[in-house]
Amino acid sequence: MDKPYGLLAELTYSCPLQCGYCSNPLQLDDYRDELSTEEWKRVFSEAADLGVLQLHLSGGEPLQRHDIVELVQHANQLGLYTNLITSGLGLSTRRAEQLRAAGLDHVQLSIQADDQALSDQIAVTSSFERKRVAAGLIKKLGWPLTLNVVLHRQNIDRIGGILDMAEAMEADRVELANTQYAGWAGPNQAELLPTRDQLEGAEAVVQAARERIGDRIDIIYVIPDYYSKYPKPCMDGWASRQFTVVPNGEALPCPAAHELARGLNLPPATVREHSLEWIWTESPLFQQYRGDAWMPDPCRSCDRKEIDFGGCRCQAFALTGDAARTDPVCHLSPDHGLVEAAVAAANDPQRPKDGPLIPRAKVGRTKRAVGATPGKTAGTPVQLSRTVLKGT
Amino acid sequence: MDITDPTARPRLAPHVRMVFNAARGEHALLSPETVWVINATGAAIVELCDSQRTIAEIGAELRGRYDQVADGDVQRFVADLVTKHGMEVDHG
Ligand code: SF4
Ligand code: SF4
Numbered sequence: 001m002d003k004p005y006g007l008l009a010e011l012t013y014s015c016p017l018q019c020g021y022c023s024n025p026l027q028l029d030d031y032r033d034e035l036s037t038e039e040w041k042r043v044f045s046e047a048a049d050l051g052v053l054q055l056h057l058s059g060g061e062p063l064q065r066h067d068i069v070e071l072v073q074h075a076n077q078l079g080l081y082t083n084l085i086t087s088g089l090g091l092s093t094r095r096a097e098q099l100r101a102a103g104l105d106h107v108q109l110s111i112q113a114d115d116q117a118l119s120d121q122i123a124v125t126s127s128f129e130r131k132r133v134a135a136g137l138i139k140k141l142g143w144p145l146t147l148n149v150v151l152h153r154q155n156i157d158r159i160g161g162i163l164d165m166a167e168a169m170e171a172d173r174v175e176l177a178n179t180q181y182a183g184w185a186g187p188n189q190a191e192l193l194p195t196r197d198q199l200e201g202a203e204a205v206v207q208a209a210r211e212r213i214g215d216r217i218d219i220i221y222v223i224p225d226y227y228s229k230y231p232k233p234c235m236d237g238w239a240s241r242q243f244t245v246v247p248n249g250e251a252l253p254c255p256a257a258h259e260l261a262r263g264l265n266l267p268p269a270t271v272r273e274h275s276l277e278w279i280w281t282e283s284p285l286f287q288q289y290r291g292d293a294w295m296p297d298p299c300r301s302c303d304r305k306e307i308d309f310g311g312c313r314c315q316a317f318a319l320t321g322d323a324a325r326t327d328p329v330c331h332l333s334p335d336h337g338l339v340e341a342a343v344a345a346a347n348d349p350q351r352p353k354d355g356p357l358i359p360r361a362k363v364g365r366t367k368r369a370v371g372a373t374p375g376k377t378a379g380t381p382v383q384l385s386r387t388v389l390k391g392t
Numbered sequence: 393m394d395i396t397d398p399t400a401r402p403r404l405a406p407h408v409r410m411v412f413n414a415a416r417g418e419h420a421l422l423s424p425e426t427v428w429v430i431n432a433t434g435a436a437i438v439e440l441c442d443s444q445r446t447i448a449e450i451g452a453e454l455r456g457r458y459d460q461v462a463d464g465d466v467q468r469f470v471a472d473l474v475t476k477h478g479m480e481v482d483h484g
Contacts (some may be wrong), residue, residue, distance in 0.1 A: 003416060005427045051415040053427055077412055079395035081422035101437040106407050106424045146424060172407065173424075173477075220425075 001290070003051030004280060006242035008255055009040065011071070013060040013247055013363050016089045016371035018124035019112065020357025021150050021192055023183040024060060025258040028363040033249045037067040039271065041074045048078040055080040060247070060363075063090030069098045076103030078182055083108060085148070086137045088134030089127055098116065101140045107138050108146045108175075114161035122154060124359040146173040151224075152192035153346070155352060156202050163209045165220070171217055176206065178224035182256030184360045188317060191357050193346040199227060225316040226339050231311025238289035238313055243280065245271055251279045253286055256314040260323045261285055289313050294324055298332045400481040402450075402470045403443035408478050410438050419480055428478065433458065437469050443482055 013028050014202060025031070035043070055075050062068055063086055075082045083106045084099070085263055110123040111131060119128040138145050147166050151159070159176060166174045181189045194202075206221045215220070225232050239253040246252060249271040261268075269283040280286060288294065292305055299310040310316075311327020319328045319338050328335035345351065358384060395472070404410065408423045412435070419435035421428040436457070440450045451466040473479040 049415060053411060053413055053420055053422055054424075056424075079413070080409070081409055081424075083424045105409060105422075108424060142406075144405070146407070175425075215477075341458065380474075 001283065002240065004047075004242055005045045005052065006054040006056065007044075007052045008056045008058060008242065008244040009043070010058050010060065010244060010246045010255070011035075011040065011062045011065045011068070014064040015061040015087065015360070015363075016125055017061070017087050017127060018359035018362065019122060019150075019181045019182065020124075021122075021152055021185045022360040023180065023256055024360065025183050026186075027258075032363065034065075034247045035245075035249045035271070037070060039249065040067075040071055042076045043271050044071070044078060044080065045248075046271075048080055050276050050280060052138055053081060054083065054242075054308055056083045058083055061087050061090060063095065068093070069102050072099055072104045072216075073102035076105075081105050086110070086134075087123075087127065088322065089125075091134045092135060092139060096137050096141055100143070104143070105156065106146065107143050109135055109138065110147050110148045110150070110250075111165075112149075112153045113158055114165040115158065118155065118158070122357070124260060132169075135171070139170055144172040145169065146175065147171045148175050149177070151176055151178045151194070151202070152200065153194045154191070154357070156194045156198050157255045159202050160205045160209070163205070163213070163217075166217060167213065173218040173220065175220045175222070176202075177220075177222035180225075180312075180315075181255070181318065183258075183315060184358070188357045190345060191355055193226060193342060194224065195347050196227070197342075199223065205276065225312075225315075225329045226343055229331050231308050231315070231329040233308045234312035234315075234327075237309040238278070239286040240290070240309075243286070251276070251283070251286075252366040253289075254312070254314055256312075260314050260317040263317065263321075263323070264288065289323070296324060296326065296331075298334075299326050302332065306329040348386055396457075397481075397483065398448035398451075398467070399446050400414060400483050401443050401446055402441040402474070402479050402481045405478055405480050410435065415484065421473075423478060426476070426478075428473075428476075433461065433465070434469060437466055441479065442468070 011032050012034055013024050062084060072082050082104050084104055085108045088109050110129065113119040118126040120126050136143060149162055163174065179185050179192050185192055208221060212218055235254050244252045244255045251269045251271060252258065266284040269279045269285045274283065295310055296304060299305050311330055313323045315329065316325045316327050317323035320335050325335060326333040328338045330336065408421055410419060410421050412419050419430050421430060436454060437450060440453060447466050447470060451461065452460045454466065470479055474481060
């Protein structure tokens with residue numbers, strides 16, 4: 001077993017935005033009892049000892065943590081490469097300067113669209129202008145600028161404009177990644193999955209932009225796996241190269257494994273009770289799908305199992321209820337009909353016109369002192385806010 | 393211009409940093425999405441990529457230090473990283 005290279009620290013699920021494609025879990029309230037500053041610092045130290053080189057600070061919105069500068073500084077002193085993944089909200093000039101001084105290596109700014117109205121509508125928050133200001137600030141302070149754009153049915157036709165905006169912002173890298181249907185994107189899947197025509201259009205625009213822009217911007221484009229023959233090599237295999245720690249200290253082999261982990265009824269792998277070393281090397285959750293002994297057919301006898309590891313465990317769980325099945329995205333999977341049906345629905349000419357997304361819920365933060373773990377909500381806390389009812 | 397031009401002056405891309413990781417006992421180049429594990433010669437090349445020295449000068453300097461540096465090693469290493477956006481070069 002190799003040592004992990006990367007740690008994704010989801011510091012908080014609090015976020016000023018409410019994107020319908022958000023990969024945060026539906027049961028946001030279960031994660032309000034956040035790790036303290038000292039607990040996160042211990043996690044980073046243990047991660048560095050374990051061989052982790054890269055630390056991604058994410059959320060939610062990581063700038064909602066008042067101790068973000070202190071956390072970055074600690075990670076930097078450990079020699080970790082620190083990458084902040086932010087919506088840009090909360091990145092004041094002062095905050096940015098402090099983060100720069102603390103040694104933050106890189107900032108990834110999420111972008112919803114190139115147009116204010118659409119961007120604010122997708123984020124369900126007035127945020128577009130603040131993102132533009134944040135982009136300018138990131139460049140001004142000398143960080144390289146990476147724009148993260150989650151693509152879906154409602155913004156994929158705007159890639160051309162998004163890339164023009166990236167050029168104007170002097171971005172160094174742009175990641176255009178089609179949505180994975182984890183967390184809030186799950187119930188929104190039908191409104192997020194693009195059509196085949198949209199995808200073909202997008203690929204042509206990306207190709208043309210690459211030729212025009214050349215080396216100035218590194219453009220990364222990730223196609224939706226629902227349209228590919230084989231699944232993605234999710235996480236390079238379960239608990240193989242990287243892992244995630246979520247706001248309340250649970251460790252997960254994949255950033256979308258919240259539900260899956262609970263469904264397995266294994267002893268929890270939480271940093272509040274265990275060392276990262278135990279979690280990585282011994283915890284039943286991390287061992288569960290490591291290697292290929294767990295694989296059923298068709299993966300077991302397939303020569304691609306070394307390439308894609310049978311695909312995404314979380315996707316298998318979300319679509320079939322059994323995380324040990326072949327990723328239904330694979331055309332060889334006995335469950336592939338589920339994906340084909342979603343693709344057919346997305347391309348159905350009779351399909352009703354596009355509707356609004358269910359906005360990700362707001363989550364408050366619980367100070368440790370407030371104590372009690374909030375009671376579990378029954379079912380999915382999807383509130384029909386005015387935004388949903390209003391339509392577009 | 394060809395990225396393997398001996399007069400090119402390479403440097404790490406602004407988002408890339410080299411570290412030596414004690415837990416692993418190896419050098420690595422880090423960028424937001426990628427970790428490139430490199431050997432000691434690679435690390436020595438990267439240390440000399442300061443946007444002042446040319447590829448030819450870096451090669452000459454390394455040959456003074458190691459026996460094992462073949463002609464073209466530095467070019468290949470730099471070209472590979474430039475293609476992956478891990479390095480940038482100035483020409484002339
Ligand atoms: S996807 Fe949107 S709502 Fe979710 S954490 Fe990111 S910015 Fe916040
Ligand atoms: S059968 Fe399994 S291993 Fe083979 S391509 Fe499909 S997902 Fe990958």
